[in-house]
């Protein structure tokens with residue numbers, strides 16, 4: 001059957017197509033940091049899929065039904081019901097976004113000197129671990145870091161490596177194992193059900209709680225349905241239920257797969273941990289029945305959980321990412337394969353061969369793409385990796401990527417054609433690009449957001 005979007009457009013938002021001369025001035029004024037641009041200076045914004053999705057008519061209707069009572073609002077119970085039905089957790093705490101969920105939960109669970117193994121922890125997750133003087137230990141499979149090899153589940157954890165780690169570290173020093181689904185850092189790559197089961201078995205064997213960082217759990221379930229034998233006939237909801245059954249606790253940035261502009265939560269299986277975390281939630285976020293969210297936002301989130309786990313929606317969503325990836329790959333541009341669920345990751349090290357690593361290849365490529373067509377991508381490389389907390393040297397990650405992240409239900413395939421053509425134009429003149437950028441000033445942690453750069 002031919003394929004098309006499973007929705008139509010009711011409202012549109014105007015985009016300004018700037019001139020190159022304007023963009024040259026703007027990016028200079030922004031100190032070559034794309035986070036410093038005003039959105040009106042961007043034509044197609046692929047900075048992030050976080051909170052940038054288009055809500056449906058049903059979600060907007062839910063906004064009008066929001067209950068803004070301080071305690072016990074019906075919106076809280078709507079969200080509780082959606083989390084119970086879709087994810088299977090009995091207890092939850094709303095938070096204003098994903099990192100707030102991490103802050104609350106890690107306040108209970110992570111202590112100085114702890115070690116937290118997982119698959120390429122997300123930057124805020126790592127930030128919240130390192131802020132507590134603990135260490136994130138990456139146990140992702142080696143294939144994740146080679147853009148040229150195919151593996152259907154590059155987000156998988158290396159079970160031997162994880163077991164070796166758990167065997168050689170005292171239980172008291174390992175507060176949890178974290179599985180990020182899908183795994184953002186190596187390219188929005190999914191984790192297989194088989195791997196999740198394996199991690200669960202190891203965590204159980206060593207008596208360590210298992211946390212899912214579940215921002216893109218629905219996209220992960222879609223990949224399991226598409227790629228893992230035995231799951232092709234199950235519904236997304238059934239796969240999600242099975243996946244979540246292996247987790248003790250889950251943190252969620254609802255700005256991703258719940259298709260809302262702001263929001264998050266922690267979901268718990270056990271009442272005891274929920275009660276401990278509630279103390280910090282009240283301290284940092286708000287009372288336990290709203291925790292940093294408005295009633296209307298909790299309503300939209302609940303509706304988003306239902307819509308975000310529908311197969312037709314996910315097929316359109318992941319299909320558009322694949323469409324862009326296919327265009328780029330056909331031009332010969334080096335991209336992480338297989339394509340991820342929310343973004344295409346361009347291998348900047350293979351793209352800009354003449355720019356030295358210390359001049360930030362992926363950031364340089366992102367600036368080039370902005371100048372070429374007003375397209376805003378984002379660096380997932382050396383700037384994002386921060387400096388080593390001990391030596392203060394740059395940490396050169398295994399992959400130096402420029403991410404083109406697709407907002408949910410926002411852009412058309414024509415926009416994707418435009419982006420691909422812009423990048424091809426740069427690809428055709430890549431040998432002329434010989435120098436990158438250097439740092440003028442930077443923050444000690446999460447520096448990529450505020451770093452100031454100049455041309456090297």
Ligand SMILES: *Cc1c(COP(=O)(O)O)cnc(C)c1O
Pocket residue numbers: 050097098099100122124125180181184213214215216252253254255256263264
């Ligand atoms: C976005 C994200 C977070 C942090 O969530 P925010 O809502 O941005 O605070 C944590 N983990 C993963 C995997 C994410 O994608």
